[in-house]
Amino acid sequence: MSDDCAEKTVETELEIEGRKVKVRAQVERQLPPWGKTTLVGKSMRRVDGPDKVTGAARYTHDVQLSGMLYGKVLRSPHARARVAELGLSAAAKLPGVLAVLGPGDVRGVRLGGQKVLSAEASYAGEEIAALAATDEETAEEALSLIRVRWEPLPPVLEPEDAMAPGAPALQPGGNVLGGGFGPQTPGKPEVYERGDAPAALAAAEVELARVYETPAAQHTCLETHGAVAAWDGDGLTVWESTQGVFFVRAALCEALGLPASRVRVLCPFMGGGFGSKNSADRHTLLAALLARRSGRPVRMVLSRREDFEAGAYRPASRQQMAIGLTRRGRIVALTSRAVNPVGAALEGHYFGSCVGPVHDFYACANVRTENYAILTSSPPPSAFRAPGHVQGAFALEQLVDEAADELGLDPVRLRLANLSANDPDSGQPFASNGLASCLRLGAKAIGWDSRKPPRAKAGRFRSGLGVAIATWGAGGGPPAVAQVVLHEDGSVVVLTGACDLGTGTRTVMTQIAAEELGVAVSTVLVANADTRTTPYCLPSFGSLTVASTGPAVRLAAAEVKRQLLDAASPILEAPASSLLVMRGKVRHAVTGKSVAVASIAASLPARMIVGTSQRGPNPDGLVLASFSAQFAQVEVDCRFGTVRVKRFVSAHDCGRVLNPATWSSQIQGGVLQGIGYALLEQRTRDPGTGRQLNAGLLDYKIPTAPDSPPEIEVIDAAPPYPANNIGAKGSGEPPIIPVAAAIANAVANATGRRLRTAPITPARLLAALSAEP
Amino acid sequence: MARRAATRSSKSPAARHVTQIELELNGRVTRASVPDHWTLLEFLRKSAGLTGAKEGCNAGECGACTVLLDGVAVYACCVLAAETSGRRVMTIEGLGTPERLDPLQEAFLVDDALQCGFCIPGQILAAKALLDAEPSPDRECVRRALSGNLCRCGCYVKIATAVLRAAAIRREPER
Amino acid sequence: MKPFKLLTPESLTQALAMFWGSEGKAAALGGGTELLNLVRTSLAAPGMVIDLKKLKRLRGVRSGKSGVSIGATTQLSELSPQCRPLQPFAALTQAAAAVGTPQIRNRATLGGNLCQRPRCLYLRSGFDCWKSGGKQCPARHGETSGLAILGTERASCLAVHPSDPAVALSVFDTRVKLVSASGSRLVPLAQFLAPHESDAGRDTVLRSDELITEVRIAFPRPGTRSAFVKVADRAAFSFALASAAAACVMDRGTLRHVRLALGGVAAAPWRARVAEEALEGRKLTPARLESAARVELAAARPFERNSYKVDLAIGALQEALERAVGGKL
Ligand SMILES: Cc1cc2nc3c(=O)[nH]c(=O)nc-3n(C[C@H](O)[C@H](O)[C@H](O)COP(=O)(O)OP(=O)(O)OC[C@H]3O[C@@H](n4cnc5c(N)ncnc54)[C@H](O)[C@@H]3O)c2cc1C
Ligand code: SF4
């Protein structure tokens, strides 16, 4: 680092998955915003696309090492039980079985505070024993030879049961925790308060109280969770299908007592994460432990059933909401009491907070929320694309529509009238806010003006329009380090620890580096997600990768350019400040005299230029958020209670769009997951035993191609965003947040019936249609 | 007909019943000996070194393992490897390489019809089966033909666009 | 998957000999879309799997004097409207096209389709129950949303029959030919799918030494029109929440030879005889059709969470008949 300010660090704030954290950041060199760009902002093909369309891309599932064993896990069939006896010897004796582990073998190993194998099952699917064998058939046969004597205990499955007096305590502090953003307080909800909501509600001209319910929904990544672990002496290499190689490394180091230098975690390609793959999981540790015990590499890839049963889900919610308004439609009070059943443990698991939207979406002076996390005999939850906000928006954005109906106001106008110029929570200004444009442009695109009230509709097929909005803290921030290397032939390597989940990270970083350096994208290679060779960053979660790593990459490229121009200056006999890089050449701005980048690099004593930079602090006093407004047009078949989404418009402010092609793909993907959440998806369990009944892709229903609307229109409604040097905010999560509410609102517009429970299934819709309005 | 070698082995249950197969795999005659109970997907991934076909469910419920069997799209996890003797199998590796892409692969890149990419080999092969049978499908027809291929990243809109683009390219007279 | 031995007979005689005396240790392999899953989930553990696809006589659709014969290993994708002999059986081609996904239809055989095990969530999640050899039904007091609503009064198992084609075949005179080394029998479809209640673990009357060789459908009366309707929450990869098939002759506005069947509501396709009677010989009006459907469903005994199936079945019956007569009511 050559800058004077390099030594200086400051405290800064960043928001991860709806939760604000303070970190220290090194003050960066200020780069002026880009003027006219030639690469950034243009649709460019994915750099890893050719590998993905030809099958050349190697995912964790595809890793094959010589001598590799297949690892399998024995899981509890009981939601709550003690292992009275565990007989592993028959399994261990089976020829081909090279390692077997029970709870006693891994006593000291902890992951997020939890054991990796447990003699006390706290949910169906919990890991009890693990083994590795030369082939899958042997491993399966060995599993069937494990003898367990269970002492089943009565499970506590529903939050009402867990909260009932006399319910068995699933953890020492009891079953009731404050849920969501902060640390949990046993026995107490997490309470948020601004103004005096109860008084404002009581005094409001109009008050509505409603209850909304959402299901447990599962990520269902097409590549199931998995790891391949191999030891080389006391060094460990792990391929993991993950969103964050450094979090996986940290978990492995902590659990196994290894130095970071000895643990290498890689993730060249991964088949979807959506929040479920933020760190190491038990299978990761078990793969490493079995590999150590057997002296052979171990592949531990979860079957689809295990992937569902072992956890990873958005918890269900029950939200009791109230809204107070003036007759003219100003929101004066909002309250929510939310209950989230979160499974067996919260330590080490973040699931978001469904009351976030109540705090953040509207200018409302009086807000009170109470948020409960309730322990149950189910797997622990995890972050799932906009954790909390998806549930919360389903409730709040319907409540606002119900209020609009009550007042006879247009839902778009009502929202526009209640948008906040400043962040409603902190009162600080937003760095940029395009929410009103999202609403206006989206309304125009869907043809909102043609929207008719439900009473104007009749017959079997009824069409309706719905809207909903989202805000999401997506400004990113440190830590994120990037390195740019210019090699002797002029080719460039960008090193970043960020995983590309299919979001286009590699492609966008290529564009940023090439733009800043003035070289062709074809000369730039992004090498990423390898803890041994690439620099540190947070996982790709919280919509923060572009806005965190992007600025660091630009800075590192700028640093390389600075050194390049310095080196070119004597060759071109001109001061560096008069030189620029264009199309692979360093050129004098006036005379046009030029020299190839490659020949400068080759002439350097080091034969290379290295630039390393890190993401600087976020600006003080500004709130960084992305915004979205979404519009659904649905057709309800009243005979069968089915809903088809005919058209969808998704308008966004996420700052500068770096690559419209990859960006719109991500938006459309979020919309589609939202459609699944609205109409299809829910974890189903046996009410008696707590075992999951739909742990497969046939019965846990995610949308298929014909379930998608034929087109999903994506609109960029962003004003300029000044808060980082690339002008971009995150867009991974906003697209899923309002979808289900927009669809429920459209169904209400079509039928005059409110579906306050997701998903909107034929059973529920038919019941609503046959009930008195 | 496939020759059969029923061998008893204490080593692994997988080796108990084995069949010798000879099939045309991606245009090449391939001989192998496979356990009778292995699926085509297991054979491709574990033994033939072809990992382009993915395992998303191992139950016929996702489409990630889609391959062409005598030109017809099937789930490789629902076909026994031993059944493929004397037949033609095409996996994504047989369609094109990063240097020589098939028009379908090219179209998927042009339209950015992919995200994580895990479902994409299956999507492309299902699309190929469609276009080989129906060179001029409309969007609705594409959506139905690809209804057996889940994409959790939600690329369906762009995938349909890409398939329609590829269809148009394939219809162009040879230049 | 638990290892097994694969056999590929080249003649029916050879195949039947393999099943003879196999005592249930042998399983026939059609398309494998069901069998392999059963083995993977330990719902079946055959020592021998016998591939029927080399048996030419079991393949294809043949037209005869009194009807058509569909070979047991004929794939569902071949039961298309383009298949000329099937043109009198629109409901069947529509039902075949409604199954699963294109890849499933490319492999799944009609014989295998009729031998499917229930898709009950409990059975498929490894619970001990009647259908997995046990003596209880955990679904009865559990998650009931997928269970049957008709014919459940004395039933042990409450699962619905999963097949779409079977519902369509139920509105025609369909018989299943079962052959073993010791002889053959022609069993009406309804009987084929109705094992005795004391045999609650079984789904059909097929014996362990028998094969389905063909499915025979008699030509309906000239002028018969038919249709199949499936209601599902997801557009593909979905079994029916409810389905219906209808066949009838329209004689100057009057319905004759009405046959109606429901799927997704009972242990086997449910012939809606009450509704048939209410409509037979009458003019078709929307009100009469709806009331006929309602009367049929008056017999439904829904559980806690599946009463929606009553509405779906009523709607499906109406829709099937509406479509059969060409939507003109
Ligand atoms: C994802 C998915 C979705 C599906 N959706 C639907 C749907 O919407 N509607 C629907 O109707 N079905 C659906 N199915 C079921 C599918 O239709 C059946 O799996 C298929 O028809 C079975 O035929 P197969 O040839 O593959 O049978 P196999 O798997 O080969 O065999 C199934 C059973 O039948 C026995 N068998 C097969 N042939 C014979 C014979 N000739 N004589 C005696 N026994 C025989 C086998 O031993 C085995 O027990 C779906 C299946 C899947 C996996
Ligand atoms: S309904 Fe039938 S298949 Fe389902 S659990 Fe009960 S007995 Fe078993």
Ligand code: FES
């Ligand atoms: S892996 Fe074959 S369909 Fe999912």
Ligand code: FES
């Ligand atoms: S691109 Fe990720 S599942 Fe389709």
